[in-house]
Amino acid sequence: MTYEEVLKLSDHDLLPLLKEGVDPAWKRVWFEVIEPEKKRLRNAELMRKWSVTDGDLFGILFKEMVGDGKLAYYRDDGGSLMGWLRAYVRGYITRSDPAPHGEFSLEGTAELDERGEPMAIPFHDLGFTRNEVWQMTHLCFRDLWNDDPRKAYVLLFKTRFFLSSREVADLLEISSEAAVDQIFSRAVKDMRAAWPRHDKEG
Amino acid sequence: MRCPDKDFMVEFRSMLGKDPSRRWLVRLVFPAKRGTGGNLPFYVTNWEDDPIPSGVFHLMGGQWTVSEGLGSIPCAAFIAGIHETAVWFQFPDGEHVPGGLTFG
Numbered sequence: 575m576t577y578e579e580v581l582k583l584s585d586h587d588l589l590p591l592l593k594e595g596v597d598p599a600w601k602r603v604w605f606e607v608i609e610p611e612k613k614r615l616r617n618a619e620l621m622r623k624w625s626v627t628d629g630d631l632f633g634i635l636f637k638e639m640v641g642d643g644k645l646a647y648y649r650d651d652g653g654s655l656m657g658w659l660r661a662y663v664r665g666y667i668t669r670s671d672p673a674p675h676g677e678f679s680l681e682g683t684a685e686l687d688e689r690g691e692p693m694a695i696p697f698h699d700l701g702f703t704r705n706e707v708w709q710m711t712h713l714c715f716r717d718l719w720n721d722d723p724r725k726a727y728v729l730l731f732k733t734r735f736f737l738s739s740r741e742v743a744d745l746l747e748i749s750s751e752a753a754v755d756q757i758f759s760r761a762v763k764d765m766r767a768a769w770p771r772h773d774k775e776g
Numbered sequence: 777m778r779c780p781d782k783d784f785m786v787e788f789r790s791m792l793g794k795d796p797s798r799r800w801l802v803r804l805v806f807p808a809k810r811g812t813g814g815n816l817p818f819y820v821t822n823w824e825d826d827p828i829p830s831g832v833f834h835l836m837g838g839q840w841t842v843s844e845g846l847g848s849i850p851c852a853a854f855i856a857g858i859h860e861t862a863v864w865f866q867f868p869d870g871e872h873v874p875g876g877l878t879f880g
Contacts, residue, residue, distance in 0.1 A: 576826070596825065597799075597801075597821075597823045597824055598824045598825065601796060601823055601824065604796065629792060632792070633792050711879060715877075715879040716876060719876060720861050723858060723859060723860065723861055724858045727786075727858070730877070730879065737780055741780040744778040744779075744780075745777060745778065745779060745780065745806070746777070
């Protein structure tokens with residue numbers, strides 16, 4: 575399907591294409607969501623102030639809508655899909671302040687409870703956590719590729735395509751199933767080791 | 777190399793850049809039961825999922841010419857370059873755009 579054809583689609587017909595990550599559909603999002611939002615005076619100011627680029631906005635929107643499946647939250651009851659996405663982008667820009675509590679630490683600015691103790695800060699935002707996990711997985715997978723692409727292929731073939739160790743051994747000309755299992759085990763171990771490293775980098 | 781009984785494909789994508797015209801996607805196919813003597817076909821498309829007419833795909837330490845969005849890698853070359861990390865797509869104007877294997 576071409577971009578011109580996508581332009582003629584209703585929100586209802588466009589929605590499944592966006593869910594599948596079809597490029598012409600997402601190109602329409604670029605021009606009807608990202609471009610207009612980044613030109614809004616308030617958004618442009620905040621983006622400049624907090625170093626957020628239009629590429630960041632598009633990337634995060636794609637990851638959260640497709641990667642995290644948040645498009646499922648769109649009710650498709652006649653409301654504008656592009657308007658809904660624009661509201662999401664505006665919310666993201668507003669929340670992009672890297673230091674939302676100014677010079678003070680999170681603990682220092684927490685509300686106090688009846689005993690005068692700082693109240694617990696809610697760290698367990700499920701949406702945020704899932705997005706983090708998705709991004710971290712890709713970062714760790716990239717590390718795995720850079721270390722040895724064969725490990726990345728083995729991990730991909732076994733976990734995404736459910737190939738047996740025998741099939742992977744035949745495909746990649748690895749000497750035995752045991753050797754495949756060993757490479758797979760190392761790949762998983764490397765992914766686990768990379769996780770805290772990226773977590774620390776933030 | 778001996779491929780499994782079912783077809784499957786892996787995807788390589790360009791890094792997300794600002795210029796959408798420089799985005800590329802390569803789908804590398806592992807045809808069912810393909811043996812060492814054969815080739816692994818791949819398809820190169822752009823942002824709009826249209827074939828990129830020409831270019832050069834750099835993978836597994838080799839350079840694979842693309843014609844009408846299609847190319848192929850000999851199975852033997854795939855195995856020989858299994859440890860090579862560089863992944864690029866070179867557009868006809870000479871620009872190299874890096875990319876990588878996607879986890880899905």
